[in-house]
Amino acid sequence: MIEDKNYSDSGAFLSYGLIIIGLALTSGLFMFLMRQTIIVMSRHIEYDQKNEIYAHYQKLDITFYKQHSTGDLMNRITEDVGKVRMYTGPAVMYMANTFVTIVTVLIFMLNVNWQLTLVVFIPLPFLSILIYKVSDLINKRSNKVQQELSNLTSHAQESFASIRVIKAYAREKFFSETLDAKGDIYKKENLKLATIESYFQPLMALMIGMSVLFTVWYGGHLVTAKKIEAGNIPEFIMNVYRLTWPFASLGWVTSLIQRASASQERINEFLDTKPDINNTEMAPTETSGTIEFKNVSFTYPETGITALDEVSFTLKKGEMLGITGPVGSGKSTIAQLISRIYDATAGEIILNGKNIKDHNLHHLRKNIGVVPQEVFLFSDTISNNISFSANNSFTHKDIEDAARNAAVYDNIIGFPEKFDTMVGERGITLSGGQKQRVSIARAIIKNPDMLVFDDCLSAVDTETESFILNNLKQIMKNKTCIIISPRVSSIKGADKILILDGGKIIESGSHDELLKLKGKYFNLYELQKN
16 A cells, blocks of 8 residues: 555656646747747837838938937937837737736635735735836936937047047047046946946845745744645745746836837827928929029028028029029028929929929939039948949949049049049048049939039139039030039139129129129139139
């Protein structure tokens, strides 16, 4: 009988052991499937949301970018989207896991003794509240740390970008000391964050210890009263540890939800922003023809400054227009209105007999070659920078011809890697004149219907300037060209010249006609001639 009893006990032990292993494997399988479903889904949501935000950024106009910093744009597409993903992924998963675990364990514990179950649960809600409070403090401190890191990074980035100016003015020590000061602030904020994070584990250990202590104390009392068996006490202690993370995660998940809510509001703020410049015509439109400004006025929305005041002029197809005037007279504004970077506040711009707002926006910009004042080159090869306007699909001969016409070919050939030379961030490895000429090559390789030069010859000498302008006369035959420059030498060969001052046209005519007037243009010509 004793042998049979031992055999029976061994069999029960083995069967219970196999059941525990089976349950553990089943739990692991479902945890794997849950992570594969929810976490993978959250990554897909993150991917789609980032693409949606980036696509929306592309649609917004220049006013939006003047009102928001690059850091803010990047933060919303990275940090804010990441916080939303934490809600759609881990937060949802842990909420489901917490609910199932608490309900399952609660049923088992209530079947043993409801009073002991209540005692076990007493410290756990306090654990959730404490974790929530600590998580909230960690979140606030983390935001502060991120802000200081952003300041530190921005200072370092600005130092690297302006290294030529820093060295020219011997300001290396000042910038190093400034970086040290910002680094010290960043270190102090990190230490404050580490101090708060150090409370996390002790608080959890305290709450778990109190729950275990209550379990042993009250459980021992129940065993003495023969209401439960002694083996129920270690069973309840194991359940305490099983419930620890679910209750701790309640506070953590609550904090995640709050962060996600705030981040989604910030994301929606941008997604709800509508561009002021809209495309009302889907079909391609003819952009080659006469340009007419009819009493055009424009006030910059971000500053309230009126740049143009009832400006009117006509430029026929194939003509070259020169525009000059003092700083702030509205020269560059005309270029921005023609390419619809902005829309006129009042008046009309007529292109080929049709209001410019009724042209296909994409087709309009595709057929205008704009060379802006501030040249921007990508961190890529010279070849790819020149061919940028058509998805880098031009032949090497097209690129070389554009470089020759822009008078930059000889410079490029002089580099060891020639057209495969990497220009560095914002073209820092090139001189100002070389960058301008690469930008000109980028515009003329498009063979556009209209070419707009916005003071983009300021960094080249007069000989190179003359060479480029002579090439333009051949390239732009039967096409429209606008040259904006404070230098008379750049515009004197134009068919028509406008002199702006205070947003108004004060003189207009050909070079010879304006000289005969002996007005503003004549004075400018005489001053620059000497």
